[in-house]
Amino acid sequence: MASVRMIEAEEATGKVKAIYEEIMADLGTDFVPNMFKVMAHKPDFLEAQWRKTQAVMRPEKLDKLTKEIIAVAVSAVSGCDY
Amino acid sequence: MQAGLSKSDFESLYSEHFADVERFVAQFVRDRGVADELTQETFVKAFRSVGSYRGEASARTWLFRIARNLCIDYLRSPRAMQLASLESVEADGGGRQGYSFTIAGREAPRSVEERARQDEMSDCVRAFVQDLPESLRTALILHDVEELTNRQIAAVLGCSLEAVKMRLHRARLSLREMMDERCDLFHDDLSVLACAPAAPLASGECNEDCASEQELCT
Numbered sequence: 001m002a003s004v005r006m007i008e009a010e011e012a013t014g015k016v017k018a019i020y021e022e023i024m025a026d027l028g029t030d031f032v033p034n035m036f037k038v039m040a041h042k043p044d045f046l047e048a049q050w051r052k053t054q055a056v057m058r059p060e061k062l063d064k065l066t067k068e069i070i071a072v073a074v075s076a077v078s079g080c081d082y
Numbered sequence: 083m084q085a086g087l088s089k090s091d092f093e094s095l096y097s098e099h100f101a102d103v104e105r106f107v108a109q110f111v112r113d114r115g116v117a118d119e120l121t122q123e124t125f126v127k128a129f130r131s132v133g134s135y136r137g138e139a140s141a142r143t144w145l146f147r148i149a150r151n152l153c154i155d156y157l158r159s160p161r162a163m164q165l166a167s168l169e170s171v172e173a174d175g176g177g178r179q180g181y182s183f184t185i186a187g188r189e190a191p192r193s194v195e196e197r198a199r200q201d202e203m204s205d206c207v208r209a210f211v212q213d214l215p216e217s218l219r220t221a222l223i224l225h226d227v228e229e230l231t232n233r234q235i236a237a238v239l240g241c242s243l244e245a246v247k248m249r250l251h252r253a254r255l256s257l258r259e260m261m262d263e264r265c266d267l268f269h270d271d272l273s274v275l276a277c278a279p280a281a282p283l284a285s286g287e288c289n290e291d292c293a294s295e296q297e298l299c300t
Contacts, residue, residue, distance in 0.1 A: 028269075061251075065267070066258040068275050073211050073257060074226050076204035077109060 006037035015043040019050055026054070089132055095141055096125055102142070102228055103149050109212060109223050110153035111162070120156060124149040139237040143230065147238045150220060157216075203277065210260050218253035225250050 009032050012020050020032045020040075027033075039046040057067050074080075104121040111117050127148050128135075135144055156162050211219060217239070224230045224238060225246075232246045239246065261267060265277045 062254060065275075066254060069258055069261050069267075070226060070254055072203075072275065073207050073222075076207040077211055077223065077227050078105065079204075 004038050004041070006034060007040035008037065012040065016040045016046060019043070019047055023050060089129070091141075092129055092132060095128075095145075099142055099145055100125070103145055106146060106223060106228060107149050107153055109208075109219060110150075110216075111156065112212065116156065116162075120149065120152050123152055127152065140234065143234045143237050146224060146228070146230070147240075150238060154216070206277075207261075210257060210264075213260065214253055214256055218249050218256060221246055221249035222253035222257070 007016060009017075009020050009024075020036070023032055023036055024030060036046060036050065039049055057064055059067075062070075100121065103124055104117065107120045107124070108114075108117045111120065124145060128145055131148075135141070139147070211222065214222065220239060221235055224235045225232070230238070232243055232250070235246045235250075236243050239249075241249075267275060267277055269275055
């Protein structure tokens with residue numbers, strides 16, 4: 001069981017709701033990843049982290065798929081579940 | 083002994099950086115026992131030469147440089163050659179199964195089956211990273227996993243800042259190329275990056291024990 005309660009999309013309001021909608025639209029999903037739902041207790045922090053994710057994954061010298069592959073590799077090498 | 087690092091600092095240095103060094107070493111050698119051994123040896127060597135540490139680089143950078151040198155020495159040793167040949171015999175015994183996996187920031191796996199598939203994928207990606215040439219792999223691990231700056235990496239590798247940037251770029255592109263060649267990548271309906279299982283082989287072409295390069299990722 002998670003030690004921090006997650007704020008689900010249905011109960012989100014105001015800034016959190018707006019960012020959730022942006023996340024889902026950007027990722028093309030109908031759900032919000034758990035890590036953002038945990039951050040949602042602090043809306044400003046959620047927004048900062050989401051903006052950082054967007055900036056990191058934005059295609060520049062490396063395209064998005066290459067960045068995703070690097071993220072997977074880092075995750076695998078670090079033994080991280082995400 | 084120079085200012086900045088005394089023998090009495092060593093205990094905190096050990097506890098602070100042991101896991102990082104261990105993870106770094108594990109990318110050079112696939113054998114867990116050898117990785118443990120080399121990690122210990124890194125700290126023993128660091129402890130013995132703590133007096134000659136000049137503080138030009140951070141202690142962490144210094145430890146990574148010692149670890150890398152020990153790994154390279156090990157990989158050139160007859161013992162490593164012997165282990166590598168044993169590994170290749172074991173690898174011939176079976177291929178890998180299909181998988182899908184999650185990426186940073188997405189949903190965690192929900193079932194035992196998904197967890198197993200993710201573990202397989204992690205093993206596979208780790209194998210790709212280990213297949214990178216040493217100079218590229220080290221740059222990638224130090225930058226993207228250990229979060230060293232390019233300047234710190236240059237100190238570990240003993241090369242120029244420009245060389246680090248070039249190696250890092252080439253490492254990332256090589257990883258991408260390897261996955262493009264050996265994997266059928268796609269985004270599933272949850273927008274998660276996944277890899278399709280291999281297409282069924284034609285009857286009599288190859289049985290399920292066939293260990294082709296493609297099976298490394300399928």
